[in-house]
Amino acid sequence: MRLHEYQAKDVFADAGIPVPDSRLASSVDEVVAAVEDIGFPAAIKAQVHVGGRGKAGGIKIATSEEEAREYADDILGMDLKGYTVDRVLVEAGVDFEDELYVGVTMDRGEGRPVAMVSEKGGVNIEEVAAEEPEAIAREHIDPAFGMHPYQARKAVYGAGIDRDIARQVSSILTTLYDLWEDKDASDAEINPLMVTSDREVIAADAVLNVDDDALFRHPDLAEMEDEAAGDELEAKANKYGFDYVRLSGNVGIIGNGAGLVMTTLDLVDYYGGEPANFLDIGGGAKAERVTNALDMVFSDPNVDSVVFNIFGGITRGDEVAKGINEALEAFDEIPKPVVVRLAGTNAKEGMEILNTELVQVEETLEDAVQRAVENAKEVSQ
Amino acid sequence: MSILVDDDTRVVVQGITGGEGSFHTEQMMEYGTNVVAGAVPGKGGQEVKGVPVYDTVHDAVSEEDADASVIFVPPAFAADAMFEALDTSLDLVVAITEGVPTQDMAKVYRRLNETDTHLIGPNCPGIITPGEAKLGILPGNIFSDGNVGLVSRSGTLTYQVVDNLTQRGIGQTTAIGIGGDPIIGTSFVDALELFEADTETEAVVMCGEIGGEDEEQAAKFIAENMDTPVAGFIAGRTAPPGKRMGHAGAIVSGSGTGTAESKIEALNDAGTPVGDTPEEVADHIEHFLS
Numbered sequence: 001m002r003l004h005e006y007q008a009k010d011v012f013a014d015a016g017i018p019v020p021d022s023r024l025a026s027s028v029d030e031v032v033a034a035v036e037d038i039g040f041p042a043a044i045k046a047q048v049h050v051g052g053r054g055k056a057g058g059i060k061i062a063t064s065e066e067e068a069r070e071y072a073d074d075i076l077g078m079d080l081k082g083y084t085v086d087r088v089l090v091e092a093g094v095d096f097e098d099e100l101y102v103g104v105t106m107d108r109g110e111g112r113p114v115a116m117v118s119e120k121g122g123v124n125i126e127e128v129a130a131e132e133p134e135a136i137a138r139e140h141i142d143p144a145f146g147m148h149p150y151q152a153r154k155a156v157y158g159a160g161i162d163r164d165i166a167r168q169v170s171s172i173l174t175t176l177y178d179l180w181e182d183k184d185a186s187d188a189e190i191n192p193l194m195v196t197s198d199r200e201v202i203a204a205d206a207v208l209n210v211d212d213d214a215l216f217r218h219p220d221l222a223e224m225e226d227e228a229a230g231d232e233l234e235a236k237a238n239k240y241g242f243d244y245v246r247l248s249g250n251v252g253i254i255g256n257g258a259g260l261v262m263t264t265l266d267l268v269d270y271y272g273g274e275p276a277n278f279l280d281i282g283g284g285a286k287a288e289r290v291t292n293a294l295d296m297v298f299s300d301p302n303v304d305s306v307v308f309n310i311f312g313g314i315t316r317g318d319e320v321a322k323g324i325n326e327a328l329e330a331f332d333e334i335p336k337p338v339v340v341r342l343a344g345t346n347a348k349e350g351m352e353i354l355n356t357e358l359v360q361v362e363e364t365l366e367d368a369v370q371r372a373v374e375n376a377k378e379v380s381q
Numbered sequence: 382m383s384i385l386v387d388d389d390t391r392v393v394v395q396g397i398t399g400g401e402g403s404f405h406t407e408q409m410m411e412y413g414t415n416v417v418a419g420a421v422p423g424k425g426g427q428e429v430k431g432v433p434v435y436d437t438v439h440d441a442v443s444e445e446d447a448d449a450s451v452i453f454v455p456p457a458f459a460a461d462a463m464f465e466a467l468d469t470s471l472d473l474v475v476a477i478t479e480g481v482p483t484q485d486m487a488k489v490y491r492r493l494n495e496t497d498t499h500l501i502g503p504n505c506p507g508i509i510t511p512g513e514a515k516l517g518i519l520p521g522n523i524f525s526d527g528n529v530g531l532v533s534r535s536g537t538l539t540y541q542v543v544d545n546l547t548q549r550g551i552g553q554t555t556a557i558g559i560g561g562d563p564i565i566g567t568s569f570v571d572a573l574e575l576f577e578a579d580t581e582t583e584a585v586v587m588c589g590e591i592g593g594e595d596e597e598q599a600a601k602f603i604a605e606n607m608d609t610p611v612a613g614f615i616a617g618r619t620a621p622p623g624k625r626m627g628h629a630g631a632i633v634s635g636s637g638t639g640t641a642e643s644k645i646e647a648l649n650d651a652g653t654p655v656g657d658t659p660e661e662v663a664d665h666i667e668h669f670l671s
Contacts, residue, residue: 106483108563108630109592143487184484193591213629214458214482243627249617258561258627262616263659266641269619270657276618280627283479283518283536308493313520313542314505321590344540345520365541366660 001210004047006089008206015179018202021092031072034090041093047085099192104180113141117159122192147177168201184214199317240292249274251376253299253308273373284314290323304379307372308340317342317350328358337375341368382508383555384575393441393450397429402453414514417445442469444489450471451516460485475516476502486564496607500566506536506558525652527552530576533588534561545663552603554582561628569599584669592630599646612665613655615641
């Protein structure tokens with residue numbers, strides 16, 4: 001789960017990391033009231049879950065009330081890479097000399113956390129990592145002990161950070177690690193960590209991504225989940241508790257198990273079709289879940305055909321078949337052609353109860369996908 | 382022959398009194414697995430499906446001489462269950478639980494490196510040596526015994542590929558689902574090393590997916606250390622960058638690593654053919670065996 005900048009900054013500030021004075025605003029008048037409080041210059045920053053907000057016009061610096069009004073009007077309601085901006089963070093502009101980067105993430109290859117520091121903040125850190133990896137100092141942390149202070153110092157000196165601010169940056173990195181661990185984060189980053197002309201450091205941005213699997217330990221963070229911030233269908237999938245990703249094609253895909261569903265997507269592509277979505281109904285799905293899955297896929301206007309691919313282990317073919325029947329029998333006319341492939345546990349029983357007047361049945365994965373791709377081509381013509 | 386499990390393996394089921402635990406204990410025993418004990422705190426002295434339950438894994442292991450455990454414990458308690466299993470001298474621990482927090486796994490992984498135990502999972506279907514034993518939730522009926530090893534990050538994809546093999550009369554030595562999480566106990570390299578050392582395994586199928594660099598490391602291992610031929614499959618070619626596709630680990634980062642292309646290229650460079658479809662993977666295996 002990804003927190004908005006303003007939410008992450010609250011968490012960072014609570015932990016003792018310095019952040020600029022700011023207000024959240026959702027109307028032009030609120031922005032104007034906020035800049036009156038904060039003073040000029042003030043940054044007006046779109047609060048949406050996309051990277052590269054600045055380049056896309058989602059961050060502007062106002063130096064007067066007229067500008068604040070104009071920029072607020074520009075940014076509020078704008079479409080930023082598919083997301084509508086309904087809130088902005090109005091933040092005191094920082095007079096800075098340098099921009100640094102500090103971050104903590106899980107190095108999955110090593111199976112342990114890594115803390116990172118770089119002098120090259122304020123830019124796309126992924127590009128720095130790819131093009132000049134030596135510009136980022138890395139320190140792996142033993143998760144049994146947490147970060148020792150010497151490790152923070154080692155990373156900070158290793159990155160060539162000026163001595164006059166090294167102590168401040170080390171302290172922020174240590175705090176960031178503790179916070180990363182405490183909040184079960186997958187990533188905690190400050191980019192840029194600005195160095196002011198008074199040689200103070202301050203977090204001008206804040207990224208905090210929390211491990212979805214650990215949210216049960218963090219009800220306060222779980223409450224911050226912004227369902228409106230995503231795609232409408234993805235929000236619906238969230239409600240049903242599905243793993244769902246919306247894609248741009250027209251073949252709707254439902255299956256069980258992430259690897260098998262991904263494979264079904266890949267085969268749709270391989271046979272000349274375009275997947276409309278990834279939808280994993282998960283293990284042991286009962287009839288109602290299957291009905292919800294079909295409802296999800298049918299409610300996507302881009303979908304022209306559907307393929308159902310179930311390989312039962314925990315999931316039982318007869319339960320799935322019952323769900324498909326129930327879902328489809330509710331329609332006077334099936335909205336889009338549905339191809340079903342059932343294998344594994346109770347597949348035979350499933351095939352016997354499946355209402356074959358409502359669906360097309362194929363025995364192999366390859367045949368099912370090819371048929372669904374053909375169906376999509378016919379429907380879209 | 383087989384790796385890690387056979388009909389002598391003596392199994393403790395952690396979480397045997399739960400719904401999943403008791404259901405799959407029965408399934409495992411029906412398959413022939415030697416389930417000798419259960420371990421559930423506070424439930425010592427009970428019996429499930431005729432299997433004695435102990436309060437601690439230690440008691441279960443010492444009383445019943447177990448050498449493996451399989452974990453069906455909810456995510457909040459799964460790391461603790463793994464620590465408890467690692468604190469005994471078990472040869473093998475299989476963690477089925479889905480949704481274990483990644484930081485918990487980092488700590489378990491740290492502890493694992495101090496032991497001689499093999500940990501499979503978490504978030505995996507388990508391991509099966511067809512005709513002998515299974516530890517986990519794999520549907521036994523699609524497997525058949527033979528000479529092909531299989532290692533996979535995905536459960537249902539394992540079933541799919543095994544089905545493609547079995548339908549052609551190609552049996553398996555052992556199949557392992559290692560799980561799709563960012564941090565897991567047994568990696569592709571660990572499993573490939575075991576298959577390479579197994580005299581009965583004549584070919585190996587390796588099913589990977591987007592995210593991480595385990596497949597790239599496996600490719601390097603295959604090129605440098607393996608005589609046994611390997612055929613691969615990589616799921617997630619069509620996945621958009623930045624989106625998590627079900628498995629916690631199946632996310633393509635924006636910087637070009639962990640993509641299906643990079644994995645397929647690494648495997649091809651190691652002389653490992655990668656099928657475009659599961660059927661093509663079976664074609665490659667058939668070719669190796671002929």
